[in-house]
Amino acid sequence: MTADRTMVERILSEAQAAVDSAGVADEFREVAFGKAVDMLGGTVVPATTLAASEQTNTGSGSGDRLERITKKLGVDATTADFFFDPDEEDVTLAVPRSRLDPKRSEATKQVALLYCAARQAGGYDDSYTSTANIKAKVENMGVLDSGNFSTHLKDIEGLSVRGSRQNREFKVTSHGYEQAAKLMNRIKGGAS
Numbered sequence: 001m002t003a004d005r006t007m008v009e010r011i012l013s014e015a016q017a018a019v020d021s022a023g024v025a026d027e028f029r030e031v032a033f034g035k036a037v038d039m040l041g042g043t044v045v046p047a048t049t050l051a052a053s054e055q056t057n058t059g060s061g062s063g064d065r066l067e068r069i070t071k072k073l074g075v076d077a078t079t080a081d082f083f084f085d086p087d088e089e090d091v092t093l094a095v096p097r098s099r100l101d102p103k104r105s106e107a108t109k110q111v112a113l114l115y116c117a118a119r120q121a122g123g124y125d126d127s128y129t130s131t132a133n134i135k136a137k138v139e140n141m142g143v144l145d146s147g148n149f150s151t152h153l154k155d156i157e158g159l160s161v162r163g164s165r166q167n168r169e170f171k172v173t174s175h176g177y178e179q180a181a182k183l184m185n186r187i188k189g190g191a192s
Helices: 001-024 024-041 047-057 062-075 075-081 105-123 131-140 149-154 174-188
Strands: 084-086 092-093 159-162 169-172
Touching: 001 024, 001 174, 024 062, 024 105, 062 075, 062 084, 062 105, 075 084, 075 174, 084 105, 092 105, 105 131, 105 149, 105 169, 131 149, 131 169, 149 159, 169 174
Parallel strands: none
Antiparallel strands: 084 092, 159 169
């Protein structure tokens, strides 16, 4: 354990020294320090990741969020762009309502899964998405069945649930991200 602690202290010290000697601007110090730790610790980090992080710090974060969503869901950028329009505050579902299932119950599940996956992959939510946020998106997409909304949410494959009925939140599981990607590819391919 002491050897591990010594190694961690050495990596942190060297990373701090590297950032200091490089004269990194204040707004990029946190990102640079993290990248230095990754490199010194043996984690390979592509240069494009740093460039995307710098864009977020200079105010152009929607591209970074879309890139994160694309990567997490394992879909191509064109597909992600067809479904999602992220900004700094939230992600909008860009997919037309006509491409969703014609049944409100199924369309509600589709919107909830896609929205939760995008919010969590894009870094809007640390781990769980609130029922209130999901309901607003479902209503915005024109598929809200308010009398059965809670029941529909409980039946979504790939979402885990926590909290009471009034404060319920949903987390996308690994299987859920796979389901979201399959759904996106199926919808974009023309079969809803």
